[in-house]
Amino acid sequence: MPALSKGASEECVRGRGRPRDEVARARILEAALQLLEELGFASATTDAIAERAGASKATIYRWWPDKAAVLMEALRGTVTQDNPFPDTGNLRQDIRLQLENFISLLSGQRGRILKAFIAAAQSDEEVAAAFRSVWMKPRRDATKALLERHQQKGRLAKDLDLDLVLDLLYGPLYFRLLAGHGPLTPAFADAIAELALEGLPQG
Amino acid sequence: MPALSKGASEECVRGRGRPRDEVARARILEAALQLLEELGFASATTDAIAERAGASKATIYRWWPDKAAVLMEALRGTVTQDNPFPDTGNLRQDIRLQLENFISLLSGQRGRILKAFIAAAQSDEEVAAAFRSVWMKPRRDATKALLERHQQKGRLAKDLDLDLVLDLLYGPLYFRLLAGHGPLTPAFADAIAELALEGLPQG
């Protein structure tokens, strides 16, 4: 996980020296998020983040490989909290809740930030890598685990490619977010869930 | 359209001085497009564009407000309709062909250009509007007409919201294009078509 902060919750062997200042880490992420919302991706400079956080650039670059990683982690931190992955035991309900949650996420401030990120990722492979590892993968893994539970309980065909299912479910939502050709409403999320579900081989 | 070149096809009253060098303008846009494809948005520098176009930076900045505007206009010139929309009479086959065609389009140079276009649209509503009207709408209208024919022939439920269907079909493809978390292969197109079809109420 090179794009992620190293320390965090890992099992540090607790070396000799001064330990990492977790308060500084939190201040940096908070400052990064503020600047991301205020100025956008390109204008949120590392110097500005360091200054607002009362940290030094060296501290930032000790724990994150580049600017994109900081902003990505700041973004992710604001999402995982308020985005519990429901497991009601009912496949249709789980999926609808997932998509509705995601729609409500995209509709707020986070949606704009996410758009800026994906835009930046198109012209910068580092940003793209950070986006995939910090944002996409954890969310997809969590949703995949949910679907796997449904598979194991027999509510979903066992040979189904879950990556495909995730693309079918989330693709339309990202599509509207980025192309802006239609509204991002809960009703849209439900309709997509409905269409997609009826096609899934419900073994 | 302030972000675009002023002159172009406008009704210039043919002022007194030396007229704009349209050849140089074309060379600049051509160079911009080449560099965009070769290096991406961020690495396509104005100096490089000027050098390859045999123009000077001053000329570029006389006609475009900044680098993004040059690249945007270069991009816009490539958006043309040259995709035959097949109509075989078989819904499944039509959809598969559509998606496979689109995949092959995205896989080439046009895919990279499209990515850059969508990226630019995220921070510029004018670009976004142009993208929707010049790229999205004609293509969606054509595909919608195809689906409507299938509806009239009874192969597709008559009360189906076709915009929803288009999002379900194309969303996953745009999603992989922009997020880059999976390959854009014909097999992927087929799999999406299959999943989507099985869910459509084939009344």
Added chain:
Amino acid sequence: MPALSKGASEECVRGRGRPRDEVARARILEAALQLLEELGFASATTDAIAERAGASKATIYRWWPDKAAVLMEALRGTVTQDNPFPDTGNLRQDIRLQLENFISLLSGQRGRILKAFIAAAQSDEEVAAAFRSVWMKPRRDATKALLERHQQKGRLAKDLDLDLVLDLLYGPLYFRLLAGHGPLTPAFADAIAELALEGLPQG
């Protein structure tokens, strides 16, 4: 004199085409002089001269080889003798009047022009020669004649090198004009005259 305008008073063979517009030439030189006084040598751009003169840059570069030549010719037009050299019969008074007159000259528009002239002379021997013959020599000759009268009347040592005296008296004034490290006031002129006449008061 390649640095000057070609036409002027030369015997033009009166070729086929439209003759040179002498009014435009005069407007260009007038504009050049104004801008030289207002902004200095570097900030008096050719674009500004052309705009103020209502001329085009092409016209300027048709008749002068470069910007310096235009400004030089504008400058040369202002070098005229209009300074009465007083002869009161009193050495001290004569010298003080001379220096005070010179100070008042330097303080006005002519001072700024003179600065520009001397600056140009540093990198152009032709300008330097013109400066010495057109400006320096007549003025020094006149002052030398005045001092010679004082020598003949016994008020000044007969074996005194008058060039040296002129440098001692005028050098400090030119120095402040060009280095700008102190004010060019009549009081300064008087003080220099006093010191030069009496020598440094040695405790």
Added chain:
Amino acid sequence: MPALSKGASEECVRGRGRPRDEVARARILEAALQLLEELGFASATTDAIAERAGASKATIYRWWPDKAAVLMEALRGTVTQDNPFPDTGNLRQDIRLQLENFISLLSGQRGRILKAFIAAAQSDEEVAAAFRSVWMKPRRDATKALLERHQQKGRLAKDLDLDLVLDLLYGPLYFRLLAGHGPLTPAFADAIAELALEGLPQG
């Protein structure tokens, strides 16, 4: 002293951050001097200085306000070293040595550079400010200190305005340097010193 490099020999309180790289500073000044001598004032570009010094333009502009200030300090650095201000205890001898030293300085490569600087200063207030603060002021301060010692020892009137004295002594030398109407020989320096000290011999 805004036109001067900040650090140098000042009593820095040794702030927290990384200290200024004095080696880089020396390399920049050395490169500036070389280019000044090779190409002259106008053609010694900041990019060339940075490249030859192995430094970056940002480093140059961090410590000097503009190109003129760098070149000025480079020039000054080469002079103050090999130009000790003598203090023999004899006023006349000190002054003669000072002026003779200055004449020998003006006669070499430095004289040409100095002329170019003063010329540039006439049309560029930034250069003028740099010239006064980097060249004039330190040299005048040093000579003033010398004269003050003579004042304190009673060899020079205590109420004498030393700025005036400096103009009387150095003005004639700068005058000949810039107007070029007479030779810059040691004999000239001696004659000026003699006249200034004793006053004009009034027959």
Added chain:
DNA sequence: ATCTAATCGAGACGGTACGTCGAGTCTTCCC
């Protein structure tokens, strides 16, 4: 109670691209 090592804030560094400006040239139409 030191010693040692890793951390911190501060901030200077090399590098790269930006967008601006002026000089001098060239190209069109108008007189």
Added chain:
DNA sequence: GGGAAGACTCGACGTACCGTCTCGATTAGAT
């Protein structure tokens, strides 16, 4: 053919940001 308008190339300017590095100061565990 001369002149006004104004677009062009060239090249330097000074600025901004990135990611790296080097200080002195701080804070632990190890000796």
